[in-house]
Amino acid sequence: QGKEPAENYGAYEFVANSTSAGWLALPATSEGDGLQLINHGMTIGSRPMRNYSLYWDKQKLSPVWVAYALCVKTIGYGKLTDVWDFEPLVDASGQPNLSSSYKSASNGKGYDRGHMLPSASRLAYKANLKTFYYTNMTPQESEFNQGVWQNLEDQVRYWAKNSATDTLYVVTGADFNGAEDYVLDNSSPDKKKVSVPVACYKALLRKSADGYQGCAFYLKQSERNSTLKNYAMSIDELEKKVGQDFFVNLEKVVDKASAEKIEAADPKSDSWWWSNLKQ
Numbered sequence: 001q002g003k004e005p006a007e008n009y010g011a012y013e014f015v016a017n018s019t020s021a022g023w024l025a026l027p028a029t030s031e032g033d034g035l036q037l038i039n040h041g042m043t044i045g046s047r048p049m050r051n052y053s054l055y056w057d058k059q060k061l062s063p064v065w066v067a068y069a070l071c072v073k074t075i076g077y078g079k080l081t082d083v084w085d086f087e088p089l090v091d092a093s094g095q096p097n098l099s100s101s102y103k104s105a106s107n108g109k110g111y112d113r114g115h116m117l118p119s120a121s122r123l124a125y126k127a128n129l130k131t132f133y134y135t136n137m138t139p140q141e142s143e144f145n146q147g148v149w150q151n152l153e154d155q156v157r158y159w160a161k162n163s164a165t166d167t168l169y170v171v172t173g174a175d176f177n178g179a180e181d182y183v184l185d186n187s188s189p190d191k192k193k194v195s196v197p198v199a200c201y202k203a204l205l206r207k208s209a210d211g212y213q214g215c216a217f218y219l220k221q222s223e224r225n226s227t228l229k230n231y232a233m234s235i236d237e238l239e240k241k242v243g244q245d246f247f248v249n250l251e252k253v254v255d256k257a258s259a260e261k262i263e264a265a266d267p268k269s270d271s272w273w274w275s276n277l278k279q
Helices: 124-132 146-159 235-242 254-263 273-274
Strands: 014-015 036-044 047-056 063-069 102-104 110-117 137-140 167-174 182-184 194-195 197-208 213-218
Touching: 047 124, 063 110, 063 137, 063 146, 124 167, 146 167, 146 197, 146 213, 167 235, 194 197, 213 235, 213 254
Parallel strands: none
Antiparallel strands: 014 036, 036 047, 047 063, 063 167, 102 110, 102 182, 110 137, 167 197, 182 194, 197 213
16 A cells, blocks of 8 residues: 555554553453454654554444543644555454445445544554554444534544643444444455444543543434534433443542542533633
8 A cells, every 4th residue: 555554562552352451541341242452552752652442343343432542742743644444453354344435235325434533633644544444433424424523523632632631531432222224344245234323422531730520422323413512411421321331440540439520520510611612
């Protein structure tokens, strides 16, 4: 493909059934759920660090969630590489071929290759290459992906780059509860079936000089309204909705009672989020 390959960062590049790593962005994992934790690294300057972690469902051929940290330094500077590629840590036979967009099995309608970690959130060249791995994609309706979902992605980066934000820890996920639709990849001769999520979500944990605060969003693929506050909810509410346990390591940073209070707080009542909206 004529590209410089993404770099391997040793201890930051692995596949596991579960992990006890203390990274703050990570949701809970389990050895018994049949999913794989895939981790990728990058460098900031000369310092190796985590790029993102994803929880791969080899039956649905989609990530259940992708977890990462956002701040000005991790976003970096540069432009999108737009080099789509197979995930090197998973055999190509166990992932979809997304050299072009998904197609509906019933009517041929196209679905976008929706990034879970947005490429615009990793602009350094080698870090950006890894956002185009097929394992970082889930099928999204074009109007959704290029409309309200893109607005949310832009807003999350805006919050992360706010001068009062130290780090914004993000979990971006796909909700397959009740999902029945599937689309086809570009494999040949037999195309692979990829499950279509009913909704996508983001769980946010913001670190600042004042401590931690949480916010979450849940958007069905049919949503077109761009008023993000309509979709906001507490981390606890999102956990109940999608059956995940987010930010499991938060209570190691603050005490358990404080962690529970942060995750239960209603972000619609927290003026910081809504007084710092991207215009």
